Amino acid sequence: MSFISLLWVLLLGSLLGLELIGKVPPTLHTPLMSGANAISGITMLAALTLIVKAEGNVPLLIIGSVSLGFALFNVVGGFFVTDRMLAMFSRKPSNKK
Amino acid sequence: MNLPVIIKFVVDLLAVLLLALGIKGLSKVKSARDANRLAAFAMSLSVVGLLSYYLGTSGIAIQSWIWIIIGSIIGSLFGAILAKKVPMTSMPETVALFNGCGGMSSLLVALGVAIFPISSGQENFDFFKSLINEVSISVSIFVGAITFTGSIVAMAKLQGWLSTPGWTQSKVRHFVNIVFAVASFIAFFDLINGNTSSIWLLVIVSSLLGIGVTLPIGGADMPVVISLLNSYSGIAAAAAGFVVDSQLLIVAGAMVGAAGLILTQVMCKGMNRSLVSVLFGGSLSAQSTALSGSGEYTNITSCSVEECALTLEAANKVIIVPGYGLAVAQAQHTLREVTKKLEQNGIEVVYAIHPVAGRMPGHMNVLLAEADVPYEQLKEMDVVNPDFPATDVVLVLGANDVVNPQAKNDSSSPLYGMPVLDVQEARTVFVIKRGMSAGYSGIKNDLFDLPNTSMVFGDAKKVLNDLIGELKDLGVGEK
Numbered sequence: 001m002s003f004i005s006l007l008w009v010l011l012l013g014s015l016l017g018l019e020l021i022g023k024v025p026p027t028l029h030t031p032l033m034s035g036a037n038a039i040s041g042i043t044m045l046a047a048l049t050l051i052v053k054a055e056g057n058v059p060l061l062i063i064g065s066v067s068l069g070f071a072l073f074n075v076v077g078g079f080f081v082t083d084r085m086l087a088m089f090s091r092k093p094s095n096k097k
Numbered sequence: 098m099n100l101p102v103i104i105k106f107v108v109d110l111l112a113v114l115l116l117a118l119g120i121k122g123l124s125k126v127k128s129a130r131d132a133n134r135l136a137a138f139a140m141s142l143s144v145v146g147l148l149s150y151y152l153g154t155s156g157i158a159i160q161s162w163i164w165i166i167i168g169s170i171i172g173s174l175f176g177a178i179l180a181k182k183v184p185m186t187s188m189p190e191t192v193a194l195f196n197g198c199g200g201m202s203s204l205l206v207a208l209g210v211a212i213f214p215i216s217s218g219q220e221n222f223d224f225f226k227s228l229i230n231e232v233s234i235s236v237s238i239f240v241g242a243i244t245f246t247g248s249i250v251a252m253a254k255l256q257g258w259l260s261t262p263g264w265t266q267s268k269v270r271h272f273v274n275i276v277f278a279v280a281s282f283i284a285f286f287d288l289i290n291g292n293t294s295s296i297w298l299l300v301i302v303s304s305l306l307g308i309g310v311t312l313p314i315g316g317a318d319m320p321v322v323i324s325l326l327n328s329y330s331g332i333a334a335a336a337a338g339f340v341v342d343s344q345l346l347i348v349a350g351a352m353v354g355a356a357g358l359i360l361t362q363v364m365c366k367g368m369n370r371s372l373v374s375v376l377f378g379g380s381l382s383a384q385s386t387a388l389s390g391s392g393e394y395t396n397i398t399s400c401s402v403e404e405c406a407l408t409l410e411a412a413n414k415v416i417i418v419p420g421y422g423l424a425v426a427q428a429q430h431t432l433r434e435v436t437k438k439l440e441q442n443g444i445e446v447v448y449a450i451h452p453v454a455g456r457m458p459g460h461m462n463v464l465l466a467e468a469d470v471p472y473e474q475l476k477e478m479d480v481v482n483p484d485f486p487a488t489d490v491v492l493v494l495g496a497n498d499v500v501n502p503q504a505k506n507d508s509s510s511p512l513y514g515m516p517v518l519d520v521q522e523a524r525t526v527f528v529i530k531r532g533m534s535a536g537y538s539g540i541k542n543d544l545f546d547l548p549n550t551s552m553v554f555g556d557a558k559k560v561l562n563d564l565i566g567e568l569k570d571l572g573v574g575e576k
Contacts, residue, residue: 013348017355024124029458040330042349046206046337067205068168074199077176079137086130088466
């Protein structure tokens with residue numbers, strides 16, 4: 001990928017992000033923040049790349065692995081906690097114990 | 098183009114599409130839960146895509162697999178456990194912690210690449226390309242470090258582990274932060290010039306900058322900061338995408354970064370604060386104690402739970418204004434008991450939700466939903482404000498600044514201009530509160546002095562429990 005096309009990707013990605021969050025009811029601000037936060041853990045892909053390309057370089061393998069751990073903590077925790085919040089909204093009012 | 102490249106291209110494209118649909122869906126109540134799962138699926142898809150690409154091209158060494166598995170299991174396990182265990186009231190802290198770890202991950206990737214440059218296949222040295230590489234590594238480290246330390250400080254402050262040190266409210270902090278910022282930029286350019294050893298300076302100074310910028314910010318403004326840091330972690334991910342040459346990372350990072358900025362803007366509007374004043378203005382309470390700290394209450398009416406119950410029984414329409422105090426007292430379930438009784442007596446009950454009720458926009462909705470409050474009973478501020486004059490009783494539970502009429506009437510007040518709930522328009526207002534202490538902003542609340550306001554002093558949960566007892570004695574809710 002040439003640098004210029006990567007810049008295009010960056011630009012279009014940003015515009016997409018601005019466009020997607022046009023009107024959000026305040027109810028969903030916290031879940032949305034937490035969901036978006038989970039997506040920012042996409043750096044796990046960078047960490048994976050690092051590990052695969054480490055070619056037996058142990059310090060690099062460790063750095064990659066720790067980085068992967070942090071990213072997955074972000075991703076898994078983020079999606080779970082968002083789901084937990086959203087599960088409460090989908091509960092039907094008639095659903096009494 | 099060979100097969101693995103094509104497969105990865107298709108998978109990446111699909112993942113981006115699904116992530117975009119996921120973020121879009123998260124902005125509607127109906128689709129939010131599915132959208133969240135869709136986004137999670139897209140993320141796992143992207144991992145499968147990347148791994149199969151490497152399996153199909155260079156192969157993955159056993160050693161790499163071991164480290165991949167170790168990192169994944171530990172990270173996922175801790176993430177899942179924390180997500181399941183954490184109470185709903187500490188959601189803002191949790192988001193901050195997750196977010197900080199995302200920043201840390203970007204930081205580590207950039208650090209790893211900087212110390213041990215990975216072979217990119219073609220070894221023809223290109224000055225332009227190596228410059229871009231250095232810049233993206235530096236940005237990734239800079240933003241990643243700020244995100245990490247900033248988020249950790251935000252979390253610690255919300256948890257009450259850290260207080261706001263006095264010196265951070267003086268002008269000194271600007272000087273300190275400028276020093277950190279300048280030092281970061283020196284390290285930044287030194288690194289781009291090829292001096293790899295300055296990488297540690299960059300790590301240290303930008304970490305300190307993250308602490309220095311977040312530490313002075315008061316509790317009320319913290320959600321805005323977390324939202325902003327969330328945006329930063331997206332930017333850090335995008336920068337890491339440049340480092341490892343991944344379009345998917347760049348798109349996803351940019352989306353989160355941009356969406357986070359919009360969300361931050363929305364939050365600022367709800368609190369009547371500009372982003373600049375949140376970041377550089379210091380804590381609101383520090384400003385306001387100087388301004389209106391001398392305000393004394395002159396006309397406080399306090400009343401018993403019994404009176405409150407009698408008034409509620411005679412009402413036709415009741416509006417509840419919940420605040421963070423309610424959540425702290427864990428009283429949302431007890432509140433639900435009270436409102437159930439009132440509803441059974443044919444009294445109309447509505448919850449008025451201020452945009453920043455709780456500690457984060459939408460936080461209160463989550464907490465009330467946890468207590469089985471029907472979603473339709475939660476009314477947003479603009480919808481509910483015209484209803485107050487036709488309301489018999491307003492119950493203010495642990496909310497303070499969001500019901501302060503000063504925001505409308507007193508142009509000298511720091512709150513002036515903030516959108517508030519017009520509770521004083523109702524016939525009777527009961528404020529359930531522990532004592533006369535001020536709210537987050539530290540500003541006197543004129544509502545408490547009004548003749549139609551009565552204070553019911555006590556812990557929200559205890560008062561509500563007493564209220565249930567009194568209502569029972571009155572025969573409310575028992576057919």
